[in-house]
Amino acid sequence: MSNKTTHATHDRTDDRPTDAGDAPVLELDAVEKSYGSERVIEGLSLSVHEGEILTLLGPSGCGKTTTLRLIAGLERPNAGEVALNDATVSGPDRFVAPEDRGVGVVFQEFALFPHLTAAENVGFGLEAWDDDARDARIDELLDLVGLEAQGDSYPDELSGGQQQRVALARSLAPEPDVLLLDEPFSNLDVDLRVQMREEVRRILKETGVTAISVTHDQEEAMSISDRVAVMNDGRIEQVGDPEQVFQQPESRFVAGFLGHASFLPGYVHGGEVTTGLGPISRDQINGLAGTYDRTRIDVLVRPDDIQAVPVDGEADGRVVARRYLGPTILYEIRLDDDTTVQCMHNHDESIPLDASVRIELDADHELAWFPGDQRPPDADADADADAAE
């Protein structure tokens, strides 16, 4: 799975904004938000550049939707500033009403007005335009989203995918500077979701709008975004290219949230790191500084980084669980030092439960690592719970 996603995003590197030095369209600076005594957003800062698609990715309750609402002006921050095109829109002594921000929103359940037709929905934000210009704009947008024929249909006469397109067209119609998408695909069937992801990315790129989307689905985040901001507990843990975030997570949370992650304890000395899989060359560990010599670290291994080979003689561990995933099988292997690692095999390479295996490290990229003292006391328990889900 991870391979597929990473490749998909690699293909796209070219349509990313090349000049990272663009002035940011949207800037959040040390934004805080609490509901009663519950702090939902803590010191959140973020810049989004012209024409970029950025995704806020995180588990439910991490504050990503609240962040979106703060940008839209549907909530007021308790502290910090939100600026659009260098002008403060939410700050200690300034609050611009949502309708005056030039921000469009695609809502989670689309929020189409049930008493208006698709065309009337699209034209809703064009109240101030003259009739001809408005009609032309409605046609243009229905055309853009491929719904030329459905203009007179009411929302309840449209399929989920069509409603999604109307919602997108409606929010793009007034030519917003920034478009916000709140879990835009969560209401669609799985097949449609994949198709709409491509479609929405195409439309956004065609209009060149700056977009911020919110999701808890890492695959969705990877496939539609130019950059991903991983959120946890009201904070941004890491912002970067999808592959950068996936391959070089800066925190254990990011590593664990994006795909399966096993943490392999190791001891650094000289040119190698001793682990339960045997020694790993220091060159293969990303940016392991000299100061970590003679310390314990945890090396991040993804299930596709390692291969299990059944052996009769000397083994690294044994298979304690297997999960059949269709095209692949996910094995959980308990090493002799009681660490658990996961590895992914094709469905035709079947290894029986309880078999003794040798583990081969088979990664063509540098591995990420975390200092040993960062390790939470129940890291193993977490890994187990994750494997059992």
Added chain:
Amino acid sequence: MATDNHTIDDAGDDLPLPTTIASGAVAAAVLLPLVWLVRTALDVGLADAIAISTRPATVEVFLNSAALVITVTVASVLIGVPLAYLTVRTDLPFRRGLTVAVSLPLVIPSYVGAFAFVSAFGPQGAFQRLLAPLGVERLPEIYGFPGAALVVTLYTYPYVFITTRAALKSLDTTLIDAARTLEHGRWEAFRRVTLPQIRPAVTAGSLLVALYALSDFGTPAIMQFDAFTRVIYVEFTSFGSDVAALLSLQLVAVTLLILGLESHVRGNEPLYAGRQGGRTGGTLPLGRWKYVAVAACLAVSGLAILVPVGILLTWLAQGGAEVGNALAFRPEYAVNSIGVAAGAALVATLAGLPVAYLAAKHRTRLTDAFERATYVGYAVPGVVLGLALVYFGTSYAQPLYQTLYLLIAAYVVRFLPQAVGSMRASFLRVNPALPEAARMLGRTSFGAFRAVTLPLIAPGLLGGAALVFLTTMKELPATLLLRPSGFKTLVTHIWTATEAGYYGHAAVPALILLGVSGLSMLVILSQEGYDVK
């Protein structure tokens, strides 16, 4: 945007100021007439109060009212729940027609039913004359408790029927299937699954019935049964203001007791616990019993509808001779009725709008209190409210006394809960993302309300207004006490005619009243999307 959902809206920091002020003003205006009750409570000394409250006549009134409320409530549940079950969960033939027939008594004001029953089953009534050739000398006594209990039950059980039906229809029948697969028989499944699910609805319906029975003015008056309402009115008209006031206080206390009892029984359960959109298949086959079931439905609704309609039509046929009499009906009575009812509906809708909006969209302790305050009309029977406003008008607002303004104010206080309830439910059904979407598309918050929220709540608005219109048309005691002198409506005309014993003159206004009530009912049913299938 609902992932990070907060059920209680940001604890007041976003409360829209103009709406809050409007809502608070409505709540205050509604509570104002009750100043009278407080004043009376303070004026009459404690000793006097105890003396009046404990004298045998007062105790008897209390016992009479209690007996009426309990009998009517129990009887309504015994009639309403089985009929609801039959029309929803069985293969009863003509279900749609029978459902309408069984709901229909709701459009007949109970006092119309009462005088129809008196003239049908009274000592020298139509029914007795019909049976006279068979040697029937006298019928069982209709006046007093039996008649009052019978009539109030017949015209209030539809409250239980309708709320129970709604709960049964939204009941997810897979729950019953689940119970059956867990080795429960039909009866066991009903008792352990269906009954707990519909209990909140039955309780809600029973509450309406109990409050109606306690506050009904016309029926005890016509049946000459000494319930609170009748005695209060009699005392008031014979200059016993003190006694009337004290009895009013007691009546309000009993009403509050019932409300407290209901909320205790209901606990924290949601009113309609059933999951909306659950599967509702698989009806119970009645087999041969279906004839009995149809007969039962027809018997109940037939008794409640055919008796008054039959009597009224008989009078109409005989009534032509008496034209020219001072009691003769004049069309302006109908115009007056419709005028004040429309006024009350309009004012109640406008006054209820900010209250319902805040209660639905910004739940805080303050907005809750405002909403509760508007429910005072439920807790204060019409005769008490009438007296309170008479006092208020004569003491503090002399220019308003005996004007239509005060009359309409009384209707609004009394029926505001219906408008607020209906509108609040509509506001709750509007996805909060819709007005937000409108704001993101450049509308101000008022613009978003007008362009999106208002069209979506229009059915609830109309439904609530129609409900207020319907009940105002039928309201008797407040109209009697507060109308400007010389101002006659359908209801006051019926009252005058029946008091004078000229029942025939009540036929035309009563039939018009039934017609208008029926029409309003149709509006309510169609606007609420109430499905009688």
